[in-house]
Each structure stands twice: as structure tokens, then as C-alpha cells.
Amino acid sequence: MFRSIRSDFAIIKERDPAAIGFWEIIFCYPGFQALSLHRISHKLWRYKLPLIPRLLSHISRFFTGVEIHPGARIGKGVFIDHGMGVVIGETSEIGDRCLLYQGVTLGGTGKESGKRHPTLKDNVVVGAGAKVLGDISIGTNTRIGAGSVVVKNVEPNSTVVGIPGRVVDQRGTKTNPLAHSALPDTEANVLRNLMERIDQLENEILGIQDLMINIQNNNKNQDLIIGESQNLRDKEIIEFIGDKSQE
Secondary structure: OHHHHHHHHHHHHOOOOOOOHHHHHHHHHHHHEEEEEHHHHHHHHHHOOOOOHHHHHHHHHHHHHOEEOOOOEEOOOOEEEEOOOOEEEOOOOEEOOOOOOOOOOOOOOOOOOOOOOEEEEEEHHHHOOEEEEOEEEEOOOOOOOOEEEOOOOOOOOEEEOOOOOOOEEEEOOOOOOOOOOHHHHHHHHHHHHHEEEEEEHHHHHHHHHHHOOOOOOOOOOOOOOOOOOOOOHOOOHHHHHHHHHOO
């Protein structure tokens, strides 16, 4: 238990540039405090003591804003950053060196007994406000984008975003756990592709209209004139999907 607490302390020093000193982490990091208290309550839970583990968990939630059921299994070097609103269910399992941000829920679905909460393998990053629900497995080195809702198993080395969560990248290599800005904007990419196809169709229609006018005027040798549509030049569309020319 104490080795796990030391590894929790070390991972904060490694991943958080704002962590300055020993006492600051001890007294000012609710995620560290919640994990430390959980490791004690989990030990008591394994000894099948009544009430005391749940009471300690409740006290921890009151002071830290992090709710961890005493039955949850949490590996070494886990970092709950900020932590407010994090909920970790009874049968959840979290591997080594995982990173959870505020508002994350590892919850169950329904009232079934037995294993009903997620399993996070090693080096998983779960973004702020993300929900991982049910008895599912999240593979090693996976990143889950902020606000996503994941209800299906995820293979290792994946990036998951959206509601419901979809795998949008699977490089097969380990990614930087702190590189949140590198998450792809899949919705913008899909919209940009659709708008480009609409542009192409509008151009062709404009060209056909010009050609029909020329035919009616007996200018049979006139080439097809391609007009210019405006979809991707509209200000509202550019603001929503971004200007790809400036990337």
C-alpha cells in the first residue's frame, strides 16, 4: 500500500509542472489525498470490515470531491488531476500510470451484480468529463477525449472521442499522455469533406446551366464553363470547421 502511495506521489512530480514541493502535494492535491485514503479503505474492504471502509470513502469524498468506492482496484502511479467530480465504481479496475481528469466517471449500467464497471489498462488517459460505462475494457496507452461517452471495448493505442465514443485513431504506438491538443477533430473533417463534395456538385450544375444556355443560343462549340460555388467561403462554415488553408 505504501509503495503505491509513493508511486502516486512520484507521478505527480513527473507529470504536473505546477507541483513544486513535497508538502504542497501532500496538502494541496485532492487527487493524491483521495487515492491515499482509498488505498487504506480498500485494504480494510479486503478484510471484509463492515461500514468503516465505506465511511472512510464518504469522508474522502466530502473533503476532496472525489468518490472512489472501497472495492475499486487501482494500480500504481495513478494521477487524478484536480479531481473534483470524479466517480469510480465498486468493480472498476485501473492499471498503472493512468491519468484521470476532473469530472470523469467510471460507472456501471443497470443493476446487475458482479463485474459491472470498466477496466482501464496501463497508461490510459481519460479527459475531463468523460464517462466510461459498463463492464468494458480500455486497452493500454489509450486516450479518451474530454466529454466522450465510452460504452464499448477499446483496443490498445487508440484515441476515442464523441458520444458514443468512436475510435478515430489507432497508430499502434504509445502516445504522449499529456498531448490533449493533438486529438483529431473528426466532425470538422467529415463536414469539410461533405461541403467539398457539395461545392463540386454546385460547380457542375452551374457549368451545365451555362452549357444549356449556349446550346439554346446555337453556340454548340462552347466549352463547359465551371462556375464557382460559395459553400466553403461562407464565414459561418469557416468558423465552425476551421480554415484548412491556414493549418
